[in-house]
Amino acid sequence: MSNEKYTEDHEWLRENEDGTVSIGITDYAQEQLGDIVYVELPNTGASFDANSEMAVVESVKAAGDVKVPVSCEVIEVNSRLVDEPELVNSDPLGEGWFIKISVSNMSDLDELMDNSQYSEYVGNL
Amino acid sequence: MNNTKSQILLKTPLHSLHLELGARLVPFAGYEMPVQYSAGIRKEHEHTRKSASLFDISHMGQIKLYGNDIESVLEQLVPGEIKDLQEYRQRYTVFTNESGGILDDLMVTKLPDCFFLVVNAACKQADFDYLREKFSSKYDINWINAALIAVQGPLAPQVMAKLQPELAQMPFLSAIQTSIEGISCLIHRCGYTGEDGYEISVSNEEAQTLTKILLRDESLEPAGLGARDSLRLEAGLCLYGHDLDHTTTPVEADLNWIIARKYRLKPQIEASFPGAKTIMSQLDSGPNRIRRGFLPESRIPVREETLIINSEGRKIGIITSGGYGQSIGKPVCMGYIDTKYDDSDDYNVEIRNQKISLTKVALPFVNHRYYK
Numbered sequence: 001m002s003n004e005k006y007t008e009d010h011e012w013l014r015e016n017e018d019g020t021v022s023i024g025i026t027d028y029a030q031e032q033l034g035d036i037v038y039v040e041l042p043n044t045g046a047s048f049d050a051n052s053e054m055a056v057v058e059s060v061k062a063a064g065d066v067k068v069p070v071s072c073e074v075i076e077v078n079s080r081l082v083d084e085p086e087l088v089n090s091d092p093l094g095e096g097w098f099i100k101i102s103v104s105n106m107s108d109l110d111e112l113m114d115n116s117q118y119s120e121y122v123g124n125l
Numbered sequence: 126m127n128n129t130k131s132q133i134l135l136k137t138p139l140h141s142l143h144l145e146l147g148a149r150l151v152p153f154a155g156y157e158m159p160v161q162y163s164a165g166i167r168k169e170h171e172h173t174r175k176s177a178s179l180f181d182i183s184h185m186g187q188i189k190l191y192g193n194d195i196e197s198v199l200e201q202l203v204p205g206e207i208k209d210l211q212e213y214r215q216r217y218t219v220f221t222n223e224s225g226g227i228l229d230d231l232m233v234t235k236l237p238d239c240f241f242l243v244v245n246a247a248c249k250q251a252d253f254d255y256l257r258e259k260f261s262s263k264y265d266i267n268w269i270n271a272a273l274i275a276v277q278g279p280l281a282p283q284v285m286a287k288l289q290p291e292l293a294q295m296p297f298l299s300a301i302q303t304s305i306e307g308i309s310c311l312i313h314r315c316g317y318t319g320e321d322g323y324e325i326s327v328s329n330e331e332a333q334t335l336t337k338i339l340l341r342d343e344s345l346e347p348a349g350l351g352a353r354d355s356l357r358l359e360a361g362l363c364l365y366g367h368d369l370d371h372t373t374t375p376v377e378a379d380l381n382w383i384i385a386r387k388y389r390l391k392p393q394i395e396a397s398f399p400g401a402k403t404i405m406s407q408l409d410s411g412p413n414r415i416r417r418g419f420l421p422e423s424r425i426p427v428r429e430e431t432l433i434i435n436s437e438g439r440k441i442g443i444i445t446s447g448g449y450g451q452s453i454g455k456p457v458c459m460g461y462i463d464t465k466y467d468d469s470d471d472y473n474v475e476i477r478n479q480k481i482s483l484t485k486v487a488l489p490f491v492n493h494r495y496y497k
Contacts, residue, residue, distance in 0.1 A: 034351070035167040037449040037456070038424045040477070056477065058426050060166040060449050061351060082424075089165075 004093070005109050006118035007069045012093060013109060016100065020075050021109070024097040025057065025066060025088065028122045033059040036088045039081040041098060047073040048101075050108065055098050057088065070108040072101035137183035138272045138332040146347050154246035156184040159349040169352035170451040173318055174491075177278030178348035179339055185273055186249025187326060188242040190256070192264035195240050199233070202259055204375055204398050206385035210235040215298040215313055218383055220255065225374040225400030225407070228255065230365050232315065234300045241300070241311070243273070243324070245365045272332030277322035277356075279494060280344045285312075285323055287342065292323065297496045308335050314496060317353065319360025319489060321496045358457060359450045361418055361488030367429060368416060368445045368459060374400065376407040377461065379416045379488075384408065414442070414461045418490060419472060419483035426456040431474045433462055433483065441466045444474065450490055457490045458483070 004012045010029035014022045030036065038058040048054050048068045055066040077099045081087060088096035103109065113121060134157040143150060148159035159181065161169060172178055190199065200207040205218040212235050220228040229248040234241040244252045256266050276284060286293035288305045292312060295301055300313045308331045316322035327335050339345055354364065363369045363378060375383055388396040388405065396405055421427045426449050433442035447458030462472070472483040 034161060035165050037426060040425070060355060060451075061160070063426075063428070085424075 005112035020100040021103050022097045022100050027092050030089050030092045035060045036085045039085045041077040042074050044074050071104045074099050075102050076100040138329040139181045142333050160351045161349040162347050166351035167451050169348035170355050172346050173278045174452050176344045177280040177284050179345055180275040180353055182275050183272040184246040186244040187269035189267045190240040204384045213300045221400040223399050225403035226371040227369045227373055271326050271328050274325045277316045277318040277320050281322040284342045284345050318356035319493045355448050358446050359491040374404050377412040377414050415464050418459045418486050418488040420486055421456050421481050421483050423481040427458045427474050434473050435471045452491050
């Protein structure tokens with residue numbers, strides 16, 4: 001079973017074994033954006049407030065913001081996306097992850113949607 | 126997003142087929158049009174350059190002008206020559222306003238009994254009204270309520286010739302009235318991708334049948350307006366409402382070649398089309414701004430309306446079309462710069478606080494491969 005959490009802005013978050021949390025965009029989001037040609041990632045060590053913009057994705061059609069739903073610090077970025085932004089299209093929940101963060105308050109994640117809630121949310125869009 | 130459908134959007138005769146083919150439909154110029162199919166814009170773009178793609182462009186306006194000596198009246202409205210157009214030959218031109226700005230860009234064909242015009246979807250009603258105002262009541266101006274299907278790409282001639290052999294050898298920018306499996310079509314050899322190709326005008330009733338016949342060919346795949354836009358951008362072709370508008374003259378748009386040779390080469394022939402004074406004087410002494418192509422030194426796509434600045438931060442131009450050039454594997458853009466800075470090599474844009482330098486390059490980004 002997947003243990004991802006989801007935002008209304010179509011980001012996913014997944015807790016890793018080392019306590020960090022990975023973030024990316026959902027399959028629905030990559031599908032809506034279309035072919036992604038550029039991803040702009042934050043620097044390792046950057047810290048963000050909840051709901052602030054942490055990355056930008058540019059598709060053949062448009063640019064979109066990617067937000068972090070919780071306050072956090074960036075532990076690692078997926079530098080493969082610099083040269084292979086198409087990974088976000090081909091494997092959004094796997095190799096297309098954006099960053100790993102350390103979350104200030106893990107209980108903030110509880111307010112996000114789980115898999116079935118998100119599926120229902122997307123189904124109603 | 127894509128599922129917000131408005132009832133006022135018009136549908137082309139291929140609408141239900143688009144849905145069957147997995148299209149993502151978006152509002153465009155009052156129509157619900159496919160922006161892409163399931164393959165996606167990048168693959169559709171690539172497929173067009175290496176094989177051939179089918180585009181529904183039925184939203185565009187098709188107009189026929191009937192009457193005696195139409196060419197003389199039409200020639201009064203455009204900077205190009207119309208009177209010398211041979212039967213079944215097609216030409217690119219523009220309608221200009223009194224200040225030399227472009228009201229629309231269009232294709233004109235001389236047919237045996239009329240002139241056939243293809244105009245932009247967003248401008249088509251204004252164009253029709255404009256023509257009705259300029260042509261007296263002894264001329265008939267008729268909408269051609271038909272579908273328009275583009276087949277574009279290096280394999281387009283093979284695809285078409287299998288169905289109608291006479292299409293293989295027809296010259297670029299010519300027309301032919303013919304039939305494909307019994308379906309009557311007006312076919313032009315032309316396009317908006319930089320590739321060889323055809324545009325087929327066919328009745329609304331038979332449009333789906335014809336499209337299905339065409340798509341039987343394995344080398345042909347459907348492509349949407351997204352790929353059409355990235356293809357035309359790489360080919361350095363202008364998009365009305367973006368690279369051209371009522372404030373841009375043909376000289377500023379670097380389209381001097383559309384101005385009739387008789388006006389350019391024989392100063393004693395006075396041009397009297399709308400805005401001729403401005404346009405001919407710009408031709409003589411140079412325009413204040415000029416359309417140019419640029420390659421950004423970054424993977425970040427540079428989009429329309431981004432300002433072009435020099436190293437001192439002075440605004441020297443603006444991007445009017447930008448995106449990802451799939452065939453050259455990097456972003457491409459075009460825009461207008463102040464001609465004072467045309468000899469410089471100091472062009473930059475600022476995107477999200479990053480300064481990106483632009484290299485000015487000759488258009489097109491990807492060479493045209495029209496049939497010769």
